[in-house]
Amino acid sequence: MSSDSGRLNAQDIPELGSKRSGRLVLEAQGLHRNYGPVVAVGDLDLSMSEGEFLTIVGPNGAGKSTLLSMLSGAMRPTAGSVSVCGDKLDFGRYEWRHRIGMLSHQGFLYDRLTVEENLYFYGKLFGVTDLEDRVASRLQRVGLLERAQFEVRKLSHGMRQRASLARALLHDPDVVLLDEPYTGLDPAAAVVLRDVLDELKDGRRTVVMVTHNLREGLEMATRIAIQVSGRFAWEGALQGAGWEDFESHYHRVVEGRV
Amino acid sequence: MNHYLVQVWAILRKDLLLEIRSLERIGAMGAFAVLAGVLFNFSIDTTAVRPDDVATGLIWMTLIFGGLLGVGRTFQLEAQDGALQGILTSPAPKDAIFLGKTIANFVLLYVVSILVLGVFGLFFGLDLGQNLGWVVFVLGIGSLGFVAVGTLFAAVAAGTHLKETLLPVLVFPLMVPMVIYGVGAMMPLVNGRPITEVEGNVRMLGAFTLAAVAAGAVLFRYVVED
Numbered sequence A: 001m002s003s004d005s006g007r008l009n010a011q012d013i014p015e016l017g018s019k020r021s022g023r024l025v026l027e028a029q030g031l032h033r034n035y036g037p038v039v040a041v042g043d044l045d046l047s048m049s050e051g052e053f054l055t056i057v058g059p060n061g062a063g064k065s066t067l068l069s070m071l072s073g074a075m076r077p078t079a080g081s082v083s084v085c086g087d088k089l090d091f092g093r094y095e096w097r098h099r100i101g102m103l104s105h106q107g108f109l110y111d112r113l114t115v116e117e118n119l120y121f122y123g124k125l126f127g128v129t130d131l132e133d134r135v136a137s138r139l140q141r142v143g144l145l146e147r148a149q150f151e152v153r154k155l156s157h158g159m160r161q162r163a164s165l166a167r168a169l170l171h172d173p174d175v176v177l178l179d180e181p182y183t184g185l186d187p188a189a190a191v192v193l194r195d196v197l198d199e200l201k202d203g204r205r206t207v208v209m210v211t212h213n214l215r216e217g218l219e220m221a222t223r224i225a226i227q228v229s230g231r232f233a234w235e236g237a238l239q240g241a242g243w244e245d246f247e248s249h250y251h252r253v254v255e256g257r258v
Numbered sequence B: 001m002n003h004y005l006v007q008v009w010a011i012l013r014k015d016l017l018l019e020i021r022s023l024e025r026i027g028a029m030g031a032f033a034v035l036a037g038v039l040f041n042f043s044i045d046t047t048a049v050r051p052d053d054v055a056t057g058l059i060w061m062t063l064i065f066g067g068l069l070g071v072g073r074t075f076q077l078e079a080q081d082g083a084l085q086g087i088l089t090s091p092a093p094k095d096a097i098f099l100g101k102t103i104a105n106f107v108l109l110y111v112v113s114i115l116v117l118g119v120f121g122l123f124f125g126l127d128l129g130q131n132l133g134w135v136v137f138v139l140g141i142g143s144l145g146f147v148a149v150g151t152l153f154a155a156v157a158a159g160t161h162l163k164e165t166l167l168p169v170l171v172f173p174l175m176v177p178m179v180i181y182g183v184g185a186m187m188p189l190v191n192g193r194p195i196t197e198v199e200g201n202v203r204m205l206g207a208f209t210l211a212a213v214a215a216g217a218v219l220f221r222y223v224v225e226d
Helices: A065-070 A093-100 A115-125 A130-139 A156-170 A187-200 A214-220 A243-254 B003-022 B026-044 B050-072 B076-087 B094-124 B129-158 B166-191 B197-226
Strands: A024-035 A038-049 A053-057 A080-085 A100-103 A176-180 A206-210 A221-229 A230-238
Touching: A024 A065, A024 A206, A038 A065, A038 A206, A038 B076, A038 B094, A053 A065, A053 A156, A053 A214, A053 B129, A065 A100, A065 A206, A093 A100, A100 A156, A115 A130, A156 A187, A156 B003, A187 A206, A187 A214, A187 B003, A206 A214, A206 B050, A214 A230, A214 A243, A221 A243, A230 A243, B003 B026, B003 B076, B003 B094, B003 B166, B026 B050, B026 B094, B050 B094, B076 B094, B094 B129, B094 B197, B129 B166, B166 B197
Parallel strands: A053 A206, A053 A221, A100 A176, A176 A206
Antiparallel strands: A024 A038, A024 A080, A221 A230
């Protein structure tokens, strides 16, 4: 929602969660992580329902990737907890990891394995039963079926990212975490990624995306958070406002003027 | 197949497949083993000492030094493209990851240990005769113990800025029992003594290996979790 001046301001934005409906899927309470004296994420609360798409933007060093690492279970929080579909992330148990898919600017792929071998490998780790069909359908969706037998090192960056997307969605996760997914993609690859991400907004999945790219980030989002110094300095919904409006709002928030 | 075993097998298969495609680690270990055998052959005056008496110790030391070249790189496979995070955020239990990687390292080192035995047998004129099977068995137990310790500490070293440089400092002190019981078991066998004479050493070597695998499986998660 934009004000008369064309700018967003905090009063225009509903409180986080006030319009939430549906099943609570992802919940973080008092999430905190510090590296020595440096607080990367500070006492952050977050709750997301089925079908929501949250985009987190913020300057470098705001703790966005640290937050995502904690939500994915890759990093243990210094304090606080994360729950997925009501199950608290317990590092001694592994079942809840089936519910999470992670796509980072790193692909988690092995260069000397083929695209198909990489997907089979992860499929077995995740216990995917109909692996053959699942791999074929995911590769088909990201347009890599014809390159299934290519070693990953022979793919372009955009194709690698598409292969990573197929890997992240292979086990049909409830929660999808995206860390700078557009980094280094050419426009054509970005379109494929956008199409697939658009399909994730099927009302069934909960998506959290961290990005520097305001435009790409806002296109998808049902909710937005601006993270500064480890905390959400602003949260809300775009509600029809253009990304140019949001950009000026973003700068005001980051500079502490809101 | 049980899902746990499927996960262990997936890690094992992936590591071996990557090695077959690159031949990086087995190439480095094999080359080191052959060169060490050649150099030791020229550095020892076999008219002053009996080759049978020194060869066993040299075989174990060659295995340990050569093995570090391979085991030390085991987490470099995962460093590419953040693959370690991909595995760690999967539902695979950490001990399954450890066992898969340890068995893969064992397969590689066991191949190299047979090569080392052949090279030293050739240069030092070892007559293994009827004890060949037992010697290969003892090398197998020792190799498994070594890779279990090596894989755990390779994970520790990978998380530091010193990386592989740190590995020998961490691993060598723990190799003392393996060298004592390994050499103690193998030397009489190489000299044609029956297996019954070295049963105690073989049992101790086996116990060391079991303890190394069990401790590695338990401790691995504390090493890799951030």
